[in-house]
Amino acid sequence: MPKQTPLYATHVAEGAKxxxxxxxxxxxxxxxxxxxxxxxxxxxxxxDVSHMCVVDLHGNRSRDLLRFLMANDxxxxxxxxxxxxxxxxxxxxxGVIDDLIIYxxxxxxxxxxxxxxxxxxxxxxxxxxASSFDVEVIERTDLAMVAVQGPEAxxxxxxxxxxxxxxxxxxxxxxxAEVGELFIARTGYTGEDGYEIVVPTEQVExxxxxxxxxxxxxxxxxxxxxxxxxxxxxxxxxDMDENTxxxxxxxxxxxxxxxxxxxxxxxxxxxxxxxxxxxxRLVGLLLEEKGVLRAHQKVIVEGxxxxxxxxxxxxxxxxxxxxxxxxxxxxxxxxxxxxxxxQLKARIVKPPFVRNGKPLx
Amino acid sequence: xxxxxxxxxxxxxxxxxxxxGDGTYTVGITDHAQGLxxxxxxxxxxxxxxxxxxxxxxxxxxxxxxxxxxxAPVAGTVVERxxxxxxxxxxxxxxxxxxxxxxxxxxxxxxxxxxxxxxxAASIEE
Numbered sequence: 001m002p003k004q005t006p007l008y009a010t011h012v013a014e015g016a017k018x019x020x021x022x023x024x025x026x027x028x029x030x031x032x033x034x035x036x037x038x039x040x041x042x043x044x045x046x047x048d049v050s051h052m053c054v055v056d057l058h059g060n061r062s063r064d065l066l067r068f069l070m071a072n073d074x075x076x077x078x079x080x081x082x083x084x085x086x087x088x089x090x091x092x093x094x095g096v097i098d099d100l101i102i103y104x105x106x107x108x109x110x111x112x113x114x115x116x117x118x119x120x121x122x123x124x125x126x127x128x129x130a131s132s133f134d135v136e137v138i139e140r141t142d143l144a145m146v147a148v149q150g151p152e153a154x155x156x157x158x159x160x161x162x163x164x165x166x167x168x169x170x171x172x173x174x175x176x177a178e179v180g181e182l183f184i185a186r187t188g189y190t191g192e193d194g195y196e197i198v199v200p201t202e203q204v205e206x207x208x209x210x211x212x213x214x215x216x217x218x219x220x221x222x223x224x225x226x227x228x229x230x231x232x233x234x235x236x237x238x239d240m241d242e243n244t245x246x247x248x249x250x251x252x253x254x255x256x257x258x259x260x261x262x263x264x265x266x267x268x269x270x271x272x273x274x275x276x277x278x279x280x281r282l283v284g285l286l287l288e289e290k291g292v293l294r295a296h297q298k299v300i301v302e303g304x305x306x307x308x309x310x311x312x313x314x315x316x317x318x319x320x321x322x323x324x325x326x327x328x329x330x331x332x333x334x335x336x337x338x339x340x341x342x343q344l345k346a347r348i349v350k351p352p353f354v355r356n357g358k359p360l361x
Numbered sequence: 362x363x364x365x366x367x368x369x370x371x372x373x374x375x376x377x378x379x380x381x382g383d384g385t386y387t388v389g390i391t392d393h394a395q396g397l398x399x400x401x402x403x404x405x406x407x408x409x410x411x412x413x414x415x416x417x418x419x420x421x422x423x424x425x426x427x428x429x430x431x432x433a434p435v436a437g438t439v440v441e442r443x444x445x446x447x448x449x450x451x452x453x454x455x456x457x458x459x460x461x462x463x464x465x466x467x468x469x470x471x472x473x474x475x476x477x478x479x480x481x482a483a484s485i486e487e
Binding site: 028029032033034222226290291292294313314316321340 | 447
């Protein structure tokens with residue numbers, strides 16, 4: 001039996017088509033995935049992301065624990081309580097256990113938001129290492145989460161917050177604040193401005209309806225996937241996993257090798273990988289002929305070698321097919337993608353494909 | 362419940378067939394199928410004069426979600442293809458039995474193996 005979020009009944013009432021996603025009954029769309037995608041690029045959409053797992057770390061050495069477990073360095077957050085950091089958590093082989101967002105709330109309190117599909121292994125990994133740092137790992141099953149995204153998203157949330165809006169109006173990008181019982185972060189997975197809001201389970205339906213009343217469109221996981229792909233954001237399990245290092249996953253920018261003295265799990269393997277020369281790169285592809293790119297299509301870089309698409313879709317904003325692909329390292333700008341036995345031309349580009357609602361290519 | 366015109370014949374693989382009365386037969390995908398696939402973004406049709414066997418893969422409809430093969434519901438020769446749906450795949454969502462038709466066949470055989478509307482309705486309820 002798939003699990004249901006506290007918004008399950010709301011989704012049914014909204015006419016959602018529900019699918020099993022990572023063991024959860026989640027809305028894939030509420031009628032038209034394309035329409036939902038466009039609403040987020042042009043106005044504001046709301047997503048139920050309560051399947052994602054909120055984990056709080058408490059203890060004097062929470063910071064030390066995270067500096068040991070994360071490829072990115074939470075010391076970057078020291079100066080600014082509320083600041084968020086995107087990071088990979090690596091295994092001893094330098095593979096990605098999960099990608100997550102870390103919020104630095106207080107010296108002794110960090111909040112993590114991890115993927116639904118990796119919850120069990122993430123918690124096991126955190127707990128296993130937390131004991132030697134005397135850090136408490138608390139999964140917050142009492143909390144739900146929605147993402148409100150789009151150029152109008154922040155104003156819509158402010159109107160619902162009424163007098164409390166002043167507490168978030170000045171929030172800078174990639175920062176969070178507590179507003180009463182709400183935890184509001186200016187983060188997201190769409191490439192648009194907006195908020196992710198963590199809310200006590202029993203209040204989430206009320207919040208959903210208030211945002212619907214001010215004209216925010218309900219959006220499913222289908223639109224979430226095309227939005228994140230256009231924004232050039234990786235999807236765990238598809239664009240990277242335990243067998244790929246962040247260095248061949250377009251995530252080198254999230255690996256903090258400085259300061260040199262910081263020891264973190266996976267560091268030595270990544271250093272050795274750099275020393276040897278990084279063999280592959282994750283790039284963006286734009287299909288130049290008619291067709292749709294999908295994950296696991298063969299990519300041929302002439303004279304260099306072969307690779308594979310890791311995510312692919314029709315881009316609703318650009319009106320053409322786009323993909324992320326792992327290909328041999330180099331500076332090639334063109335490749336061929338094999339679709340149903342035919343080789344079609346594609347351009348190799350640097351993601352993102354879309355920023356602030358506008359195509360970059 | 363999806364729309365199932367009584368005058369059409371259907372295949373279990375979700376194509377419909379309409380007798381045009383001039384020896385040609387029009388083929389498309391059902392309202393039920395387009396609903397399952399969602400927003401169409403790309404359609405690939407068979408070439409004119411191609412001879413199709415019954416149940417042969419002959420076209421591809423791709424939605425934002427997934428690619429799906431279209432099978433020839435009957436054997437026959439392609440005489441016309443709807444280039445409008447190649448330009449505007451959303452026609453298949455908007456009007457699956459009208460402007461969203463895919464291709465037209467002549468010299469067909471195997472019509473007797475198709476389902477009527479009630480038979481198809483029963484098959485999608487299974």
